[in-house]
Amino acid sequence: MSEIVNCRDLEKTFIKGKETVEVLTGINLTVDEGDFLALMGPSGSGKTTLLNLIGGLDHPTAGIVSVSGIDLNGLSSSALARWRAVNVGFIFQFYNLLPVLNAQRNVELPLLLTKLSRSQRTKNAATALEIVGLSDRAKHKPGELSGGQQQRVAIARALVADPALLLCDEPTGDLDRGTADEILELLELLNRDHGKTIIIVTHDPKAANHAQRTLYMDKGKLVEEATA
Amino acid sequence: MSIFGLMWASLFRKRTRTLLTLLSLMIAFLLFMLLQAISNAFASSGSFNLASIDRLISTPKYSIIDSLPINQQQQMLNIEGVEAVTHANWFGGNYQERRNFFPKYPVDPYAYFDMYSELVISKEELDAFAQTRRGAVVAASLAERFGWKLGDIIPIQGDIYSMQNGSRLWEFELVGTFTARVGESEAPLFLFQYEYFTEAVADYSKNQVGWWTIRLSDTDRAAEIANQIDLLFENSQDPTRTATEDEFSRQFASQLGDMGFITAMIMSAVFFTIVLLTGNTMSQALRERIPELAVLKTVGFTDTLVSILVLGESVLLCVVGGVLGILLAFAMQDVLGSTLGGFIGDFEYSATLIASALILAIVIGIVIGGIPALEARRLTIVDALRER
Ligand SMILES: Nc1ncnc2c1ncn2[C@@H]1O[C@H](COP(=O)(O)OP(=O)(O)OP(=O)(O)O)[C@@H](O)[C@H]1O
Ligand SMILES: [Mg+2]
Numbered sequence: 001m002s003e004i005v006n007c008r009d010l011e012k013t014f015i016k017g018k019e020t021v022e023v024l025t026g027i028n029l030t031v032d033e034g035d036f037l038a039l040m041g042p043s044g045s046g047k048t049t050l051l052n053l054i055g056g057l058d059h060p061t062a063g064i065v066s067v068s069g070i071d072l073n074g075l076s077s078s079a080l081a082r083w084r085a086v087n088v089g090f091i092f093q094f095y096n097l098l099p100v101l102n103a104q105r106n107v108e109l110p111l112l113l114t115k116l117s118r119s120q121r122t123k124n125a126a127t128a129l130e131i132v133g134l135s136d137r138a139k140h141k142p143g144e145l146s147g148g149q150q151q152r153v154a155i156a157r158a159l160v161a162d163p164a165l166l167l168c169d170e171p172t173g174d175l176d177r178g179t180a181d182e183i184l185e186l187l188e189l190l191n192r193d194h195g196k197t198i199i200i201v202t203h204d205p206k207a208a209n210h211a212q213r214t215l216y217m218d219k220g221k222l223v224e225e226a227t228a
Numbered sequence: 229m230s231i232f233g234l235m236w237a238s239l240f241r242k243r244t245r246t247l248l249t250l251l252s253l254m255i256a257f258l259l260f261m262l263l264q265a266i267s268n269a270f271a272s273s274g275s276f277n278l279a280s281i282d283r284l285i286s287t288p289k290y291s292i293i294d295s296l297p298i299n300q301q302q303q304m305l306n307i308e309g310v311e312a313v314t315h316a317n318w319f320g321g322n323y324q325e326r327r328n329f330f331p332k333y334p335v336d337p338y339a340y341f342d343m344y345s346e347l348v349i350s351k352e353e354l355d356a357f358a359q360t361r362r363g364a365v366v367a368a369s370l371a372e373r374f375g376w377k378l379g380d381i382i383p384i385q386g387d388i389y390s391m392q393n394g395s396r397l398w399e400f401e402l403v404g405t406f407t408a409r410v411g412e413s414e415a416p417l418f419l420f421q422y423e424y425f426t427e428a429v430a431d432y433s434k435n436q437v438g439w440w441t442i443r444l445s446d447t448d449r450a451a452e453i454a455n456q457i458d459l460l461f462e463n464s465q466d467p468t469r470t471a472t473e474d475e476f477s478r479q480f481a482s483q484l485g486d487m488g489f490i491t492a493m494i495m496s497a498v499f500f501t502i503v504l505l506t507g508n509t510m511s512q513a514l515r516e517r518i519p520e521l522a523v524l525k526t527v528g529f530t531d532t533l534v535s536i537l538v539l540g541e542s543v544l545l546c547v548v549g550g551v552l553g554i555l556l557a558f559a560m561q562d563v564l565g566s567t568l569g570g571f572i573g574d575f576e577y578s579a580t581l582i583a584s585a586l587i588l589a590i591v592i593g594i595v596i597g598g599i600p601a602l603e604a605r606r607l608t609i610v611d612a613l614r615e616r
Contacts, residue, residue, distance in 0.1 A: 057526065057609045078530040085528025092613065096523040100237040105229045110527040112231055121229075157527070 004165060004197050005031035005054055010063035012049050012220075023049045025220040027063070031199060033164070036191040038208040039201045041217035047201040048169055050217070054199065055088045055167045056080045067165065085113045089158025091168040095150040097142040097157075103129060104138040107156045114161070128156035131194075132186060148179035155186060159196075166190065168200040172207060184210045231533075235540050241513065246545070249506055253549025254556060256498045257585055261557035262564070263491045264581050282447045283343070284454050285476045286440040289467040292318075295436035296466050298426070303460060304442060309453050311445040314339040315422070315437035320388035321398065323374070327576060330370055330416040332384060333438075334425035337365075343441050346409045347417075353404025357421070364400035364420040368407045373416070376402050384418075391428050398428075442470075499592065507596045510542055514600040521604050522612030535605035542597025543590055550589030554582060 010027035013020050023046045031037055039047050052058045053065050056072045065072045067087065075083055097106045108125040116124065129135050132152040142150050151171060158166055168187065172180035188210045190196045200207065208214045216223050229237075240246050286304075288294035295317070304313045316333035323330075337358040341349055349357075349365060357365045364382060376382060379402065386396040400420050408415075426434050442457070444450060454470040461468045471479070514521075524534055557577060 052610050055526075078532065081525065081528050081530040083528075084526065090526050094519075096519055096526075096613075098238075098520050098523070100241050101229075101234070105233075105237070108229055109234075109524070112229070112234065113528050113533075118230070161528075 002033050003030050004033045004035075004068055005029065005199070006064070006066045007050075007054070008064040010050070010053060010065065011061045012046070012053065012058075013061045023220050024053075024060070027220075027222060029215070029222060031197060033197055034191070034195055036188070036198045036210070036212045037200070038211035038214040039199060039217060040203065040205075040208060040214060041223075043203075045217040046220045047217055051167050051169055051199065051201055055090060055165075056084050057090075082113070085110055086161060087163050087165060089155075089161070089163045089166045091151070091154050091158050091166065091171045093170040093173040095142070095147075095154045097150055097153055099142050102139050102141050103134060103145065103153045103156075106142070106153055107160050109157060110161045124160055125156070128160040129153070131159060131190075132156045146179075147175050148182060151175065151179075151183055152186065155183075155190075159190070159194075164195075164197055166196050166198045168198065168202075170201055170203065172202065172204060180204065180207070231537070232540075235537055235544055238517075238537070239541050239545055241517070245509060245513075249509055249545065250549045250552065252502060252505065253546060253589075254552040256502050257550045257553025257589065258556045258560075259498055259553075260495055260585055260588070261554060261577055261581065262560070263494060264584075265557075265577055267487050267491045268578065268581070269576075282444055282450075283473045284440075284442040284444065284450065284457070284470050285473050286442060286454075286457055286468045286470040287438075287476075289458075289469045292438075294466075295433075295438055296440065296468065298435045298437055300440065300461065300466065300468075304440065304457060307453060307456055307460070309444055309446050309449050310442055312339065312343055312443040314343045314441050315439065316340070316441070317422075317425070317436070317438035318388070319384075319386070319425075321384040321386045323382065323384055328374070330418055332418040332420070334422040335419050336422050337419075340419065341406075343443055347406045348409055349404055349406035353406075356403040357419075360401060360403050361421065361424050362400050363403040364418060365404040365406055366402065366418045367416050368405040370416040370418060371402065371405050378402055378404070389425075389433055390430050392430050394430075440468075441473075499588075503592060503595055506542075506545075506592075507599075510596050510600050511603075514538065514603060518607065518612045518615060521607055522609045525607070525609050526613075531605045534607075535601040538604040539594065539597040539601035542600070543593030546589045546593035546596065547586065550585055554585055 007027050007029040010024055010029075011022070012024040013022050015021075027050060029050075039050070041047055049058070053060050053072075054067065056065075056067070056075070059073065070083070072080065072083075098109070101109070104122070104125050107128050108121050111121040111124060114121075126135065126138065129138055132155050134149060134152050134156065137145060137149060137153075140149075142153070145153065155171075166187070171187070172183050175183060184207055187198055187200065191198050198211075200211065202208065286296075288296055298315070301313050301315065304310055314336055316335050319332040319334060321332055322328065337354060341347060341354055353365060357363045366376065371377075382400050382402055384398045384400065386398050389398075390396045391398065422437075426436075442453075444453060450472050454472070457470045458468050521534055521538075524537070525531070529537075554577075561576070
């Protein structure tokens with residue numbers, strides 16, 4: 001399989017006043033297309049930071065991140081925004097839906113940036129909602145949906161532009177066991193049947209069971225690899 | 229959904245807050261339209277003044293809305309240096325539509341044209357005016373404007389004055405036209421017989437005049453004679469205020485100036501408050517939306533697009549508020565116009581006024597939305613998401 005994510009000697013330092021915090025200290029990571037990778041580790045070990053670098057939400061202090069052969073360092077911030085629109089879907093712990101828009105429109109949001117016609121956008125959003133099993137809630141606003149349903153809408157939004165890579169930061173962190181399992185099964189299905197490459201950051205050992213492999217991070221380093 | 233739809237939806241994030249903001253914007257723009265229209269109407273009625281230095285104008289001391297008794301005329305004529313005295317009333321009234329504004333005065337035909345020698349009328353038509361009870365003579369330009377011909381019956385709907393029989397419909401027969409002497413500006417005057425007016429008008433308005441015009445034999449003594457006239461009536465029921473026509477129109481002009489100034493002050497205060505309040509609301513709304521804006525950036529909205537969204541929302545809000553205010557002003561036009569129409573000229577909203585209201589709305593939107601838009605632009609995704 002060809003590789004989709006390639007991190008070389010990745011370092012990230014935050015400067016807070018006089019203090020510099022070295023968050024990532026030399027990460028080397030390759031993720032193949034179609035992979036389902038779980039990233040675990042104690043709080044503050046740098047998991048979110050690494051995920052943000054892979055998704056082009058932030059720039060590394062040193063090292064290279066390339067995704068599908070594109071070196072993200074070479075892109076300006078607006079080029080990076082356009083790149084994200086097409087190439088990655090993000091799923092967060094707190095769903096981050098727009099409360100004023102119904103499910104359908106939340107899902108449609110990334111398509112506003114494309115050249116698709118209005119009817120095509122509506123159709124694609126409906127398809128994404130169908131994949132996550134929420135067609136019957138299309139007209140509901142986030143406030144009218146349960147946490148699990150909101151997370152499904154967020155997943156549909158991440159899917160709608162058909163990116164190859166899905167990045168999930170503790171997607172089940174705010175959900176009960178049963179709902180969390182449903183979300184994890186959905187992600188597994190997206191990986192298996194739709195060929196999405198998935199990287200999931202999680203504290204939940206059961207979440208890792210759904211992944212093909214699990215990496216552990218500690219103090220800004222990848223420490224050990226376990227294959228499920 | 230479109231980008232515009234997204235903007236519109238975001239506007240109603242907190243429905244009550246948005247509606248209250250819209251309400252205050254609407255009231256501000258209503259006020260803007262009304263004050264501006266009133267101020268414009270006054271300014272346009274001010275341009276009809278005939279002014280000359282050898283004439284005095286004597287008005288009721290306290291308010292131009294009061295009137296003066298006709299019997300003051302003889303007392304004035306007794307003053308040395310007064311050569312002639314004549315009178316007029318502000319009749320108000322509308323011809324067909326309120327927008328057809330022109331001053332209408334009941335006057336003494338011979339005396340009036342004698343006084344205003346700059347108005348030129350033929351001897352025959354002046355005689356006809358004096359002899360026709362319901363006769364009227366008008367400025368030639370006015371007759372041309374409405375296509376009136378001699379012999380036409382011109383109906384005027386009274387607003388200040390009704391007739392003794394309760395009717396408000398006054399009908400006049402056009403018996404002549406006059407022009408201004410070369411070099412004088414022609415006011416669009418409509419003149420009719422005072423004799424007929426005072427006979428036909430309801431009792432409480434009989435034998436009253438709006439103001440006196442006094443011609444002096446000796447213009448050097450204008451100030452002294454004006455003073456003398458005012459002294460004469462000072463302790464009567466109808467005190468006067470007398471000044472040369474010139475000074476009178478200067479005072480009128482300066483009052484108009486004051487009015488424009490006051491209007492400007494009021495509106496500045498109103499819009500200053502609006503900018504502060506709405507600006508505060510907008511920044512508050514932005515703070516609540518930081519995670520949402522971060523999400524927009526995450527899914528690929530560029531910094532520029534996000535700041536345009538925020539700015540656009542604020543402009544949209546102000547424009548909607550402005551349009552509502554303009555519509556409300558139109559809804560109130562009829563009521564206000566009929567109340568004020570008798571005293572001021574055209575009470576209407578010019579295209580310029582509407583355009584300036586809309587431009588003002590856009591400018592306020594940009595002022596209010598500017599800083600939040602910049603903040604939204606600077607927002608980094610990673611920091612915004614960490615702040616949850
Ligand atoms: N923007 C920032 N500015 C300063 N320090 C930061 C910033 N982002 C992260 N950090 C620091 O970097 C370290 C790693 O943060 P990160 O969010 O990547 O951890 P994490 O592994 O995702 O933790 P958690 O499991 O709690 O989510 C922490 O010590 C954090 O305080
Ligand atoms: Mg984290």
